[in-house]
Amino acid sequence: MGITTILFWFLSALALLSAIMVLASKNPIHSILWLIAVFFAISGHYILLNAQFLAIVNLIVYAGAIMVLFLFVIMLMNLNSHTEPQKNIWMKLAGVISGGILFTILISVIRSSADMVNRTAQLKEGNIGLINTLGKVLFSDYVIPFEISSVLFLSAMVGAVVIGKKN
Template identity: 75%
Template sequence: MTATEILFWFLSALALFSALMVLVSKNPVHSVLWLIVVFFSISGHYILLNAQFLAIVNLIVYAGAIMVLFLFVIMLMNLNNSTEPQKNSLVKLAGVVAGCLLLTVFVSAVRSAQEIKDSQALMNTGDIGLIENLGKVLFRDYVIPFELSSILFLSAMVGAVVIGKKE
């Protein structure tokens, strides 16, 4: 096994273990901290795929900003066991069944995936995750959806200011 394969399997095991700990942890703050570990391991996978830009954006946006926001919200909510509604076993069973169905869909999607020749050619050159290629694809092939999403975000910001503004 090469060092890359060892690192891949280590990051995969770390991501799966941390994701399970997010679900199993009783303390919500511990769950958020385990989720940060998941994001770091996913960023490691991005680096292994030569997608350094995605790795840095994942760390800055998710592990940085979103997780800090989650921690503040959890700390401000003052969660207690007495205030948390207890779920009956039927709801838990429905969650397990829905999770198993989602896993089945994911497995069937992975099995039926077709190999794309263009991405295979880019993988051989090592240029697949570079920012230059991402920019070319974004502004050549997807410029209209990119501009429409920026207008959508701008209108959402204006709407949030209007709603938050006092009379």
């Protein structure tokens, strides 16, 4: 059992545990902190797959920017576990059962798919995750989607300002 196998299982367990704690914690701020732990675990997976650019972008954009935005909004609204509305227990049970059924179906599909048998994901080598290779493809083949996404950002910024404006 090599170091990469141990790291894979450790990061998977960390991601799953933190994802469950996102749902289980009553305080929204604790939920956000556990979600940041999920993002760190997923970034660890990216590094293990040698996708270093995506690992850094995941940390900067998700854990850095988006989660700080969530934290600011929750702290501005002054939400805590006392004001958290609760669904009744039967609705929660129905949600958990339907999610579990979907999970069972997905797992059984994965186990019975002949295409995926004996395929492995390449770990810790390969150079497509490096910023040098990604940047060359991004600015040659994908330059039009890249420019369109900048327009998307501009419209999202204007939209957020217009929606958030007091009138």
